Amino acid sequence: GRVWRMYHFIEGTRTFTSPRSSAQATAAARAFGEFQALLADLPSPPLHETIPHFHDTPRRFAALRTSIADDAHRRAANAADEIAFCLAREASAGLLTDLHRRGAIPQRIVHNDAKISNVLFDDAGREAICVVDLDTVMPGLSLYDFGDMVRSMACSAAEDERDLSRVEVSPERFAALAAGYLEATGNLLVPAEREHLVDAARIITLEQGVRFLTDYLDGDRYYQTKRLNHNLDRCRTQLKLVASIERQAATLRRAASA
Template structure:
């Protein structure tokens, strides 16, 4: 996708001013994202322009219906509050009024106002950042508790269905279409050793112990913007996977992406660590943001949620490696296997320190 093409597509949206340029932005795995600049009477106004990956999001209009409903609800709930325009994304409609547009090749695009003076972070550096991120995601969950109306669409069916992810992995391993299984013997053995944990959260939901909620479902640290001055959580972003889920899916993914100082694709596994002070800050922030909306079971299982979602994401990286890197973008040979290894090492640490983490939660 060329920058020129992105600039041309931008003109199909109801933008303020004339398009100056569009340059690739961020390091997301799925969609193509551009930072768009427009000249509005001498002032530069910035936007985020995205081309949706419809090989993954196969019903983009339903996805955008979810996003539109959620953002309209957030705007209504936040109306009149301080900094309301920065605390939720603002969709820029296409010139025909829809929340997206299609280019000549049938690709789907959307546009948001850029959140100024805030930054997303790939690696969490301080417990204060952990608290801010946890509070932002918890508040987002609480904000959507009363959205009402019809059930949101499932943009990716079985997204946090760990048993389903295991079944996909089993099929990929059996097929071994790229003859890569021999390169991942240790990781395959690790899956076999802990696969019994996969159904726990879904079983509890089926039993009525854990409620269904509207959740973000991809609460990586870099999906929340932190204020450049105060460090407070400003805005939750990347809303493609908003759909019915569990609070523990969101908290678990936040743990996965935050408690270790190592990059997601770090090759030196000695750098993968479990920072208990960061975990404690995540718990405190998330519970504050949730404002009492979680039940006792949800709170007690916060340490386990980190294990399960980290295992699930590692499993997805391993599956993609076995299938030939067809889902996540890769930059080198073995990239998805490297990602898998960091996740599985973190799972080991979370399991080894589970009792200590349970004490952290109980003390909050």
């Protein structure tokens, strides 16, 4: 085999698959915010784009439309409700990329996989020591990371939860994430970045649902599955979370500005 990277081993640290408390969520969000802030003045040349168009949501929708049209595995009928849900939101899915294209939000160096399992904590689980798993660190938008934090940390249900009654965004957890992230980024963010925190959560969660749905229609080629319709279950969980974010948008915006 080949060694890709070697790092110093950090003694006395551990990881978590989901936040155990709002305080821990705040610490994780603060770590990702500090990560962005530390890289804000990274000198040229720019980092390589390891996965081109990774969070280009309109491109993800284009791929979905191709998979729907091909229907190579005759699964579209079984996912008709999910397809309709996604396509009904396609027009607004390009908000973040549109903001960047218009110059309202800048390109930054971001992590692109901002979940709590990519943060090393001290043994007590209270202090975030550092961010790890740097394979997807590349140019992007700050809101990609915040949106993914909410998607992965503001809901206690598993990503493939089949009992959708358990899938809801927690305003308390959202507020904890926003507090840690905004504290760490300080004056780095421009007003439009701060104004669109809730939109980022909705769009990145929708994008992940679209990716799961596309892979389901394509015959489960990208994401490993452990049961029949596993990717469809994952898609349904993400879409239920989108609906919850939409329903509580006003509450979440107040939480972000508190």
